[in-house]
Amino acid sequence: MRIAYVSLSFFESSIPLAKHISKQADIHFFGLVSERFLAPPNFDLQHAKQKSEGIYTAEDCLPSEHYLNNYLSDGRLKLIIVVLPSSTIRAFYYLRLLAQKIRLIKPDILHIIGDHPFLLLLKLLLSDMQTVHSFHEIDLARSLMGNTSKMKSFTLNFSLDMMIRYAMAKKNQIIVHSENIYDEFKKRFDYPYLHYIPYGTFEIYPSILNIPELVEKGYFLFFGYNRFYKGADILVHAAEYLDKKGFKGLRVLFAGKDVKKLALLYSGKSVTYYDGYLRDDELASFVKYSLAVIAPHRVASQSGIVNTAFAFGKPVIVSDIPGLANHVMEGRNGYVFRSGDSLDLAAKLMVLKSKEDSFKQISDIRTNFLPEWSDIAERTLMLYTSRGNQ
Numbered sequence: 256m257r258i259a260y261v262s263l264s265f266f267e268s269s270i271p272l273a274k275h276i277s278k279q280a281d282i283h284f285f286g287l288v289s290e291r292f293l294a295p296p297n298f299d300l301q302h303a304k305q306k307s308e309g310i311y312t313a314e315d316c317l318p319s320e321h322y323l324n325n326y327l328s329d330g331r332l333k334l335i336i337v338v339l340p341s342s343t344i345r346a347f348y349y350l351r352l353l354a355q356k357i358r359l360i361k362p363d364i365l366h367i368i369g370d371h372p373f374l375l376l377l378k379l380l381l382s383d384m385q386t387v388h389s390f391h392e393i394d395l396a397r398s399l400m401g402n403t404s405k406m407k408s409f410t411l412n413f414s415l416d417m418m419i420r421y422a423m424a425k426k427n428q429i430i431v432h433s434e435n436i437y438d439e440f441k442k443r444f445d446y447p448y449l450h451y452i453p454y455g456t457f458e459i460y461p462s463i464l465n466i467p468e469l470v471e472k473g474y475f476l477f478f479g480y481n482r483f484y485k486g487a488d489i490l491v492h493a494a495e496y497l498d499k500k501g502f503k504g505l506r507v508l509f510a511g512k513d514v515k516k517l518a519l520l521y522s523g524k525s526v527t528y529y530d531g532y533l534r535d536d537e538l539a540s541f542v543k544y545s546l547a548v549i550a551p552h553r554v555a556s557q558s559g560i561v562n563t564a565f566a567f568g569k570p571v572i573v574s575d576i577p578g579l580a581n582h583v584m585e586g587r588n589g590y591v592f593r594s595g596d597s598l599d600l601a602a603k604l605m606v607l608k609s610k611e612d613s614f615k616q617i618s619d620i621r622t623n624f625l626p627e628w629s630d631i632a633e634r635t636l637m638l639y640t641s642r643g644n645q
Contacts, residue, residue: 256280256639259362261353261377263287263369265391267457267559268432270323274458275632277330283360284332285353287373289339289346308340310352322535326462339373346373354380364639372414378421387638388422389430390415391557423448428638433557435577450638454559455628457566460539469537470527472544473611474506475572475604477551478533479560481513486551486574491520492597493551493604498523504608507549510541542567547589547607547614550579551600564589568620572603586610588620 258280262269266286273284313334317324327334337353339346350373357365358381365384367374369391378386422429428448431437437451481487487509494507510529513519519528533541542548548564548571555578564571565582571589573579583589590603607614 256364257360257362258282258364258366258639259357259360260284260366260368261287261357261374263371263374265369265559267459267563268391268454269368269389270327271455271458271628272631272635273332274327274330275628276636277327277332279632279636280331282330282332283335283357283362285335285337285357287337287339289341308338308345308349310349310356311336311338322462322464323459326459347376350377351380353377357381357384370415370418375414375418375421378418382425386422386425387428387430387635388418389432390419391432428641430635430638431557433578434581436556450634452631452634453626454557454562455631456625457559457562458628460535460542460563460566463536463539466536466540466543468544469540470508470529470544471506473546474508474527474544476508476510476541476545476548478510478538478541478548480532481509481511481515481517483515483517484553484555486553486595487513487517488520489551489553489574489595489597489600490549491526493601494525495521495523496597496601497604498525502605505604508541508545510538538563539567542569545569546611547572549600549604550574551592551594552576552579553594555579562625565620565624570607570614570620572600572607574600582624584624588624 258276260269260273260282262284264287270284273282276282313324313336316336323334337349339349354377363385364387365381366387366389367378368389419429423444423446426448428450429446430450430452431440432452432454434451437449440446440449477487477490479485490507494505497505505525506527507525508527508529510533512532513530529541542563548560548569550558550560550571550573552558552574555576557578561571561573561579561582565588571583573583573589573591574594575591576594580591583591585591590607592599592603
C-alpha cells in the first residue's frame with residue numbers, strides 16, 4: 256500500500272503515526288511549514304541548506320545528523336518538506352505543485368492532517384482520491400452552528416465547517432482525537448465514517464539527544480503559542496496569589512510566543528518569561544527540566560500538551576475540561592483543577608510541589624497512560640481498507 260500524508264503542523268502526532276505505519280506501507284510524508292505555522296513543534300530549519308519557499312526532500316533541508324532522520328530510519332517513509340511563502344497567492348501556486356507531485360505518486364490513500372483553509376483547497380484539487388481526514392481541533396460547541404469561535408477567527412471557523420461538510424459529502428473517513436468531540440459529533444450528525452483514535456505519547460522529542468538545560472530546573476511550565484483560551488492569565492493569578500501568601504520554592508516559566516502579551520501581567524519573583532517561537536530543541540529542553548506542565552485552558556477540543564509532558568515522564572495540572580482532564584489520574588500523573596479558578600489551581604500547585612519527590616519516582620507516566628503508537632497505527636490501517644473512501 257502507498258499512502259500520501261499531508262500534515263500542516265501537528266508533526267508531534269502525525270510523524271509518529273506515519274513512522275509506525277511505514278513499517279507496513281510505503282509513506283510519502285509532506286510536511287507543510289511556513290513562518291505562519293510556527294506553532295511548536297515544527298521542523299527545525301535553522302541549519303537548512305534551503306530556507307526559501309519550495310518543495311524539498313529531507314536531504315535538501317535537514318542535516319544528516321538531524322534527529323528526524325535518525326528517528327525515521329527504520330521505516331519506509333520518505334519525508335518531503337513544503338516551505339510555503341507568506342503570500343497567500345504564492346502559497347496557492349505551491350499547493351497546485353504539491354497536488355501534482357501527489358498525483359505522480361499514485362497513492363492508494365491520501366491522509367490529510369489538520370484544519371487550515373489551505374488543506375481544503377488541496378482536497379478540492381485532489382477530490383477524486385480516496386481520502387482520510389484527521390482533524391486536530393473541532394470545537395463543535397462553536398463550530399458547525401454558524402457561530403464565531405473564540406479559538407479561531409470567523410474565516411478559519413468557516414473553512415473548518417466547509418472541510419467537515421465536504422469530507423462528509425465525499426464519504427471520507429474522519430478521525431478525531433478526543434472522545435468528547437466524537438460523542439458530540441455523533442449526536443449532531445448521523446455519519447457512519449467517524450472514528451475516535453487518540454494520540455499516543457509523543458516520541459519525536461526524546462529523540463533529541465543532549466538537550467541543554469536552558470533554565471534552572473524544577474519549574475512549573477506553561478508552553479505554546481499563547482492565546483486567550485489557553486488561560487495563561489489564570490496561572491499568572493495563581494502564582495501572584497502564592498507569592499503574596501509567601502509560598503516558598505514556587506517557580507513558573509511561560510515559554511512561547513505571546514503576541515498579545517496575555518501572560519505578561521505580573522512581574523513577581525516566581526515568574527519567568529521566554530517570549531518567542533520555540534524550536535524543537537528549546538521546547539524539549541523546557542519540558543525535560545520542568546517539575547510539571549500546566550494547561551489551564553478555558554476550552555479545548557483536545558490538546559497535545561499532555562502528550563508532550565508524558566513523553567518526558569512529567570506530571571500535569573490541567574483544567575477540568577474533557578479534552579484535557581480525561582487523561583489525568585489524580586495523584587498518579589497529575590491533578591485537575593476547576594476551569595477558570597486560579598485559587599483552585601494555586602492549591603494544586605502547592606500539592607504537587609509538596610509531593611515533588613514522589614512524582615520523580617513514578618516511572619510509568621511516559622508509558623502507562625496513553626495507547627501505543629503501534630496499536631494506533633493498526634487501527635488507522637484498518638480505516639484505509641474499510642468502506643467509505645470514495
